[in-house]
Amino acid sequence: MANPSLPDDAVALRRPQGIKPSADAWRVSNCALSRLLAAHRRHLAPAVASARRIRRALAPLIAAMASLNRQTCRFCPEPCCIANTVWFDFRDLLCFHLLEYRLPAQQAATEPGEACPFLGGRGCRLPWHRRPWMCVKYICPTQLARLNRAGRPDPAALDGRIAAIENQRVQVETDVLVGIKPKNRTTPSSALAWPL
Ligand code: SF4
Secondary structure, X not given: OOOOOOOHHHHOOOOOOOOOOOHHHXXXXXXXXXXXXXXXXXXXHHHHHHHHHHHHHHHXXXXXXXXXXXXXHHHOOOOHHHHOOOOOOHHHHHHHXXXXXXXXXXXXXXXXXXXXXXXXXXXXXXXXXXXXXXXXXXXXXXXHHHHHHHOOOOHHHHHHHHHHXXXXXXXXXXXXXXXXXXXXXXXXXXXXXXXX
């Protein structure tokens, strides 16, 4: 459902699954989002603080996931960066904008069976903190089996970290919506089932 608090261009970011925006649409939509956030910047301090909390919470999670990937990915017969379709979602982009990260040049989504555009010869070319959240948190069946067998990194601790960041991502969206429409908006608008 369209979010009445966002301008048309930004709403256009929320696209049905499987449809990849053109480079132009991606750029235009991100510009619209950037303008919107800039116009309300003075009301967005809580959102920026929430995004910074996510950045801090990501550090130990990334360390654990990177270690897991080093143990498994190079032996994988079916790399998830080819087999799966992933995308930057709205909350990813909110965090990138609020933290003033360099934005991805394009959406990550591909057709099934096509390699992600960010996949290079030695794995993902994006730094961990600028990858789609769905990539960062993904634990494949091989990794899960390894985790359960070895107990390292601690699966319960990983779960807890991921759940905490999920909650903080909801908080970022809530803070943005409150910041751009203080009187009318108090809860997140969407379940974000659509990729950008
Ligand atoms: S963004 Fe990086 S980790 Fe995610 S699918 Fe693409 S190459 Fe893989």
